[in-house]
Amino acid sequence: MKGELNLFIIWENTRKDTDKILQKIKKKFEIHEVYEIVWNPENFTKNLRRFYGANLPKPLRKTTECGTGPFLLVLVIDPEPKYGKRRTSNGMQSVNTNIYDEKVNFRIMLGGKYPIHSAIHQKEVDHNLTLLLNKNINDILQNLSEKWDGKLKTIRTDLVGTNGWNNLSELLYVLNSTTNYVILRNFEQFPEQFNSKKHRDLDILTDDLFQIPYMLDQRNSVENEIQENPSLKIGNEKILFDIKYVGDRYYDEKWSRDILNRRILSPKGFYIPCAKDHFYSLLYHMIIHKSKLSEDYIDRLIILADTLQLNIQKDVFSNFSKLKEILDNYLKEMEYNYTDSYQYKIKHNEIIRLYKVARLTAKNEGMNTLFRAIKRKMKILTRVSNRD
Numbered sequence: 001m002k003g004e005l006n007l008f009i010i011w012e013n014t015r016k017d018t019d020k021i022l023q024k025i026k027k028k029f030e031i032h033e034v035y036e037i038v039w040n041p042e043n044f045t046k047n048l049r050r051f052y053g054a055n056l057p058k059p060l061r062k063t064t065e066c067g068t069g070p071f072l073l074v075l076v077i078d079p080e081p082k083y084g085k086r087r088t089s090n091g092m093q094s095v096n097t098n099i100y101d102e103k104v105n106f107r108i109m110l111g112g113k114y115p116i117h118s119a120i121h122q123k124e125v126d127h128n129l130t131l132l133l134n135k136n137i138n139d140i141l142q143n144l145s146e147k148w149d150g151k152l153k154t155i156r157t158d159l160v161g162t163n164g165w166n167n168l169s170e171l172l173y174v175l176n177s178t179t180n181y182v183i184l185r186n187f188e189q190f191p192e193q194f195n196s197k198k199h200r201d202l203d204i205l206t207d208d209l210f211q212i213p214y215m216l217d218q219r220n221s222v223e224n225e226i227q228e229n230p231s232l233k234i235g236n237e238k239i240l241f242d243i244k245y246v247g248d249r250y251y252d253e254k255w256s257r258d259i260l261n262r263r264i265l266s267p268k269g270f271y272i273p274c275a276k277d278h279f280y281s282l283l284y285h286m287i288i289h290k291s292k293l294s295e296d297y298i299d300r301l302i303i304l305a306d307t308l309q310l311n312i313q314k315d316v317f318s319n320f321s322k323l324k325e326i327l328d329n330y331l332k333e334m335e336y337n338y339t340d341s342y343q344y345k346i347k348h349n350e351i352i353r354l355y356k357v358a359r360l361t362a363k364n365e366g367m368n369t370l371f372r373a374i375k376r377k378m379k380i381l382t383r384v385s386n387r388d
Contacts (some may be wrong), residue, residue: 003077003081005075005076005077005140006076006096006118006125007128008021008074008076008118009072009118010073010074011065011066011067011115012067013066013115014110014115015137015338022034025344028102030079030147031076031148032077032146032148033144033145033153034073034153035152035153035154036071036152037132038069038157039069039159043162043163044063046057046158047158047162048063048066050215051160054210054214055210063362064117075140075144078098078099078242080098083095083121084095086101086120088120093121095121096121096122097332099119102118105116105329125137125179126177127177127178130173130174131160132158132159134170136177137177149296155318161215164232164233164234165233166234166236167191171234171301172191172269172270174270176265179206180205180207180208180260181205181208181212182206182263182272182273183202183203183204184203184273184281184282184285185278185281185300186203188300190266190268191269191270191367201239201240201241202241203244204241204243205246205259207245207246207260212243212332214245215371244256246260251281251339252331252336252337262277275307276308279304279305282300283323286298286301287323287324288327288340293318298317301317319358
C-alpha cells in the first residue's frame with residue numbers, strides 16, 4: 001500500500017463536528033477505518049496519562065477538554081507524506097507536515113487548543129496504535145480495509161495494560177513499539193516462564209527516561225508519581241521490573257548506549273543484547289554488582305563463550321581473579337570504564353553532565369519536561385548512591 005499509515009482522534013467534546021472533520025480529512029487523505037473507542041470513565045484520566053506520558057503535565061485539565069465519553073479513532077493513509085521541521089510542544093521536531101499542518105488547521109477551525117489529536121511521525125503512530133488497539137503498524141497494515149465502509153467499529157476497552165497484562169508476550173509486544181529497551185539477562189525461558197527462585201525480577205536497560213514508566217506502571221501516573229521498580233500484574237502473577245537507565249552508573253554510559261544500539265530481536269519477540277554484550281555485561285554483573293561467583297551465571301557464561309569462540313578454558317570460570325582480568329581487558333579494548341572508578345567519575349562529572357543535558361532537554365522537550373526530568377533524575381541518583 002502506497003503512503004504512510006497515520007491517525008486522527010476526535011475526542012468526545014468534538015464529536016458534534018465529526019462530519020465536518022471527516023469531510024476535510026477526505027480531501028487530503030484516504031480514510032480506511034473509523035473506530036469508536038469506549039474507555040471506562042473511571043480510568044479515562046489514567047488512560048490519557050499513559051497515552052501521552054511525560055508530555056501531559058496536567059492530565060485532569062486534558063480530561064475536561066476531551067470529555068470522558070466515546071471518541072473516534074480515524075485511520076488514514078497519507079499517500080504522499082512530506083517531512084519538515086515544525087515547532088511542537090516539545091520544541092522543534094521533524095514531523096509529517098501534511099498531518100501536523102492539518103491538525104493545526106482543525107484546532108483553528110474548532111476554536112479549541114486540543115479538540116483533536118494526530119500523530120506527527122511514524123514512531124508516534126506506532127506508539128499510539130499499539131496502546132489503543134494492541135496492534136502495531138505492521139500488523140494493522142496487514143489487515144487494513146481497502147476503503148472505509150462508513151460504519152463505526154466499536155471497541156470497549158481501556159488502553160492495553162491498564163488493568164494488568166494477560167501475559168508477558170503482550171507486555172513485550174507493547175514495549176517493542178513504544179520504547180527503546182533491552183532485557184539484560186535471565187530471559188532464556190521468556191516469555192513462557194519469567195519467575196524463578198533465583199531470579200525474581202526482570203532487568204531492563206533503556207534510554208527512555210520519560211515514557212517507559214508509563215508503559216510499565218500506571219497506578220500512580222495521574223499524580224505524576226512513578227515507581228522506579230514497579231511490580232506488575234501479569235496473568236495471575238506479579239513480576240518486579242528493575243529498570244536501568246543510560247547514565248545511571250549501572251554500566252559505563254557509552255557501553256549502555258552501545259548495548260542498546262547493538263540489540264537484537266529475539267526469535268521469541270523481544271529485544272536482548274547481542275551475544276558479545278550479553279557475555280560481558282553478565283560477567284560485569286557477576287564480578288562487579290554481585291562481587292561473587294554464581295553457578296547459574298557461570299553456566300550461561302560458558303555457553304556464551306563457546307558461541308562467541310572466546311577460547312576460555314572452563315576452569316577459568318571458577319577463578320574470580322582470572323575472570324576479573326578478562327573483564328579488565330575487554331573494558332580497556334572497548335574504552336569502557338568501571339563506573340566506580342575515579343577516571344569515570346571525573347569524565348562523567350554529574351554537575352557538568354546534568355547542565356548539558358538540562359540545556360538540551362529544555363531546548364528540545366520544553367521546561368515542563370525538564371523539571372519532571374530533574375525530579376526523576378534526583379530519584380535515580382539517590383537510588384545509585386544508596387546502592388554504592
